[in-house]
Ligand SMILES: [Fe+2]
């Protein structure tokens with residue numbers, strides 16, 4: 001059973017990559033330029049992996065069946081998957097990955113007779129030309145190599161898929177973005193104009209990022225999640241902007257066990273400059289959870305804590321080449337406060 005699961009994941013990854021190569025070849029020839037097909041960024045097309053697995057399970061059941069029966073089954077499997085994935089891409093990711101509208105006998109531009117015939121021919125090629133040598137190849141590859149390849153490729157696909165899903169979930173149309181940015185700035189402006197908060201621009205927080213930039217980023221991304229999940233946007237923005245309100249370079253100075261203590265300092269400082277709601281207090285107090293053991297009391301606090309962790313981790317993984325002079329930071333802040341940019 002273990003070996004079966006390993007073979008399934010390995011084959012899924014293998015044919016996803018093979019399918020990507022096939023599409024690259026076809027589309028690049030057709031368009032006379034390099035085209036990376038599909039929704040995901042990496043070199044794989046899970047549609048091919050899924051169809052290959054489905055066919056691998058179907059072929060043995062059709063042994064001895066007439067060609068017409070096989071053609072019909074291959075049509076249902078391949079065209080069914082094509083229609084399903086086209087609809088998923090359209091409705092969940094707002095992406096139109098291919099369009100057969102200009103082809104005869106098409107259905108909503110998602111499937112068409114010509115490509116269904118191509119798919120059937122490809123399925124026969126899979127049965128007679130690809131599957132027999134692939135079975136031999138599969139038996140020869142050692143479980144360690146299979147496991148390593150399957151784990152690497154599958155994890156990459158999963159991360160890629162999650163990234164695309166999150167971006168799609170948080171994505172906005174240009175009109176929506178203007179409305180969201182305005183709402184964000186209307187709530188954030190009083191705090192960003194506060195001279196105490198503004199001094200955060202003088203402290204480096206993470207690699208190439210000031211503390212002010214960090215809290216604004218956390219506030220904005222958390223705000224987007226909050227909007228999508230219908231949470232309290234005002235509490236999220238204000239709590240996130242104040243979550244790291246402390247005034248020392250935590251890498252060189254400040255109290256011991258900074259990671260376990262700075263939320264208390266930030267909360268004290270925040271109380272001095274504004275009146276905080278219970279939710280805002282909880283956001284600041286729990287933003288280092290699970291380091292600070294007691295879990296967030298509100299969904300808003302959990303979102304800010306997760307976004308803070310994500311942004312901080314990303315800051316250390318990605319080194320951005322940006323101008324960091326205090327003058328440039330001040331100019332950026334000025335622009336934002338004057339409403340030119342959020
Ligand atoms: Fe923090």
Ligand SMILES: [Fe+2]
Nearest residue numbers: 214243244308
């Ligand atoms: Fe933070």
